Amino acid sequence: MIEAVRLQKHYGKTKAVDDLSFTVRPGRVTGFLGPNGAGKSTTMRMILGLDTPTGGDVKIDGKHYVELKQPLRKVGALLDAKWVHPNRSARSHLKWLAVSNKIPVSRVNEVLEVVGLTEVAHKNAGGFSLGMSQRLGIAGALLGDPEVLLFDEPVNGLDPEGILWIRQFMHRLASEGRTVFVSSHLLSEMAQTAQDLIVIGKGQLIAQTTTEQFIADATQDTVRVRSPHAAKLREILAAHATVTDDSASGSLVVQGITAQQIGELAAESQVVLHELSPQRGSLEEAFMQLTKESVEYHAH
């Protein structure tokens, strides 16, 4: 379990992380969602004791990371797959990590096998593709068979096969009862990976909920209606739902009642309909809607 309490990180006047509190539970994949620059990586670095919080506290099973005796046996982390010396072989990289936490060196071959890098274990990590580097990073995270795992944007730059592999892998880790905390800026990715979500924007908590609940809350279904008697129809519908004009197409966008109900209401009043189409809000739109206020860099 990871517990953050009123976590803060300020760089001068910039508040990278601002009063952030959340809990990550074991046995589930928890997504850490937010636009680029929301403070996800900074938060993860604070969890791992790399950066010192300006205020607040974050603990792993009641302990600060720096208090852990052999931290790799408790927490495995992949923050950046490129944190490897390019002229060091994959095996040597894992070997020094293992020795540092008194993990048997035989474990190195095991994790190489798990991530499928056995064949290239003797090759220098500098020549690895991004996908291979990610696998090596995951091997490093798994080395100590830890209860808690942190991954920062693990699918960035991966091909579909790699994405699927990582997704299934994280589910397996969680089903083994581990705490899995994974960040992403893509809701569509998290919707398929995470059971719980912690959503942040501009360093502040936007939501902590289950993924299902978040999507249900965030995506609102609407119905598009077109009619030659738009003004009359709007009057009728306004009593039951929220109606907005879509001036571009000359149609009405109705929110709050189903297409079936709209059709029945129109029939009662003998209004002709030219279009009656339910619209499903996309996840990305909903996410953008939610974090709109907290995106740091806009394109104009």
Added chain:
Amino acid sequence: MTLLAVERIKLFSTRSPYWCSALALVLGVGLTAIIAASTDNGQLSLGATQFGSSQLALSVVLVMAALAVTTEYRFSTIRATFLAVPNRTSALVAKTVVVAFIAALLGEIIAFGSVGIAKVLSPASDLAITTSDEWRHVAGVGLLYGIGAIIAIAVGILVRQTAGAVAILLVWNMLLEGLIGIIPKAGVKIQAWLPFMNANHFLQLGGGDPAESPGAGVDFKFSQWGSLAYFAAIAVAMLVVALIVAKRRDA
């Protein structure tokens, strides 16, 4: 002990320490070979065998030691290190011990290798190491390298960039301390307190022409072993500052 093993694995699983060691060996011993070959047989002094080791090769060893730290920052493996060993002080001290030990060992190999090659090329010269001063002059090179490596690591931790750290170390060791002597009157007084000047003072052989040795005309405040202790104290002080900074700084 665990951390020493970790740093040993890290150091020897990349190529740069091998290259730097080979380069230091070639430059140090090579310069002695050139001096020996161009000096009349029988005229070569023991002091002349250590020009290469105490000046040229030292610079390469300083670069090697600085690289051991700056490459960790360059490739962010320092973060991987701090994740594996959250006690940053012990991780960095372990690295310092390993690198300083290897530097010292290399220093001894270069110093005695230089004497060896001089004996081969100038067999008639008296190059026997008999007095304690002569032993200090040759065997002391290893101590100089070991302590120099500590300074280089401290600079590496503070600067975090290879180019910056290497520039600082080379300019400091090869140019700055010597150039300060140009300042009228005050120059030599300042030089008496400069670390690498004191390091060279430690190595100085009694006898011969004192005007030829580095630091000539400087009125050192310490005995020769005192100068070494002073050099070591500065190295340790710099390392302590670097460790405090590394502990407080975000990795």
